[in-house]
Amino acid sequence: MTARLHVDLAALTANLDRVRETVAPAELMLVVKDDAYGHGLEPVVRTAAAAGVNWFGAFDTRTGAAVRAVLGKGPRIFAWIAASRHDLDTAIAADLDLGIGDADLLEELADAAHAARATVRVHLKIDTGLHRNGVRPEAWPAFVRRAAELQTQGAIDVVGVWSHIAEASDDEDDDARAVYEWALGEAAAAGIPPSVRHLAASAASFARPEFRYDLVRVGAFCYGIRSSGGPSAGELGLRPIARLEADVTAVHHENVEVGIGALHGLPTSLGGGRVRVGTSEGGRHLELVGETHSLVERWPGAAVGDTVTVFGPGVRGEGSSTDLAELIGTIGEEIAVRVSPLVPRAYES
Ligand SMILES: *Cc1c(COP(=O)(O)O)cnc(C)c1O
Numbered sequence: 001m002t003a004r005l006h007v008d009l010a011a012l013t014a015n016l017d018r019v020r021e022t023v024a025p026a027e028l029m030l031v032v033k034d035d036a037y038g039h040g041l042e043p044v045v046r047t048a049a050a051a052g053v054n055w056f057g058a059f060d061t062r063t064g065a066a067v068r069a070v071l072g073k074g075p076r077i078f079a080w081i082a083a084s085r086h087d088l089d090t091a092i093a094a095d096l097d098l099g100i101g102d103a104d105l106l107e108e109l110a111d112a113a114h115a116a117r118a119t120v121r122v123h124l125k126i127d128t129g130l131h132r133n134g135v136r137p138e139a140w141p142a143f144v145r146r147a148a149e150l151q152t153q154g155a156i157d158v159v160g161v162w163s164h165i166a167e168a169s170d171d172e173d174d175d176a177r178a179v180y181e182w183a184l185g186e187a188a189a190a191g192i193p194p195s196v197r198h199l200a201a202s203a204a205s206f207a208r209p210e211f212r213y214d215l216v217r218v219g220a221f222c223y224g225i226r227s228s229g230g231p232s233a234g235e236l237g238l239r240p241i242a243r244l245e246a247d248v249t250a251v252h253h254e255n256v257e258v259g260i261g262a263l264h265g266l267p268t269s270l271g272g273g274r275v276r277v278g279t280s281e282g283g284r285h286l287e288l289v290g291e292t293h294s295l296v297e298r299w300p301g302a303a304v305g306d307t308v309t310v311f312g313p314g315v316r317g318e319g320s321s322t323d324l325a326e327l328i329g330t331i332g333e334e335i336a337v338r339v340s341p342l343v344p345r346a347y348e349s
Helices: 009-023 033-037 041-050 061-071 085-093 103-116 137-152 170-189 202-207 321-327 332-338
Strands: 004-008 027-031 055-060 076-081 097-100 120-125 156-162 196-198 215-218 242-251 255-258 276-279 282-289 294-297 307-311 345-348
Touching: 004 009, 009 027, 009 041, 009 202, 009 215, 009 345, 027 041, 033 041, 033 055, 033 332, 041 061, 055 061, 061 076, 061 085, 076 120, 085 103, 097 103, 097 156, 103 120, 103 137, 103 156, 120 137, 137 156, 137 170, 156 170, 196 215, 202 215, 307 321, 321 332
Parallel strands: 004 345, 027 055, 027 215, 055 076, 076 097, 097 120, 120 156, 156 196
Antiparallel strands: 004 242, 242 255, 242 307, 255 294, 276 282, 276 307, 282 294
């Protein structure tokens, strides 16, 4: 294997600036789930914190605790997947903000908070249509009343009300936002108006100003990964921060062999000549993805040790991770996250 993933931390900082300037006065929460979308949690959160990012979106509590261990006291770290008492204890110990979208889990959290003599910052989640762990509208009024009681008892501090939207059609998102607005009203009526309202991820944070509220939870765009079917990274003012490379290991008549394959996270469906990878002579077709090696259309002067770019910012004729993803019916994040931990990450700043 001759592959490595180059991660340009200066480009990350530039993207963070671009996202923040776009969404202001809303704040940015940098989403760092899945090892910061495959770019490496620790260097990413260190770079973002140095750039002044104050909110991190961790997905699970273990990742949240890992971010806290790297950054120490100060930054707000939001985790929204807690499945067990152990997860809740982890969140409390790491001083996380917790997303809660389930009435039973709220009770369990109150118990855990009492036991730890802690007051936990909570963001209540309304299900606005995605049916992914949120409280259904019919159960919401009772849920916020109960949260208000638990706040009075000192177990929780309701700081946020949030939801997640599909960002697939404007009409559906508008319907989701109407439910969200109603949920905010109910929270206020229960005496717990949230100070941190958040609804949008990458696409809506750029395209739909009315979805920004106080905070946007952005992953993909910060890493320079555009949405499928959406504007290009350049049009968004963003740059892909990662470049997946591998070296030529053999030169044949018609093609060259490069030291990266399915074992390193490349979907075999990228073979067949639909994708162009970057070379010193520009884009060349990726003919076949094997287990440990792949075949690329030969270019003049190709030699063992030359570098091929599988995906990246496009300067050598390669596509972005989203360009690749579109050809096999997935999303750019998926391509980035699939790059195996076997592939070393190399950081540039
Ligand atoms: C992954 C995730 C995000 C970030 O989505 P992007 O499209 O990558 O910006 C935001 N919110 C939640 C709940 C998520 O799971």
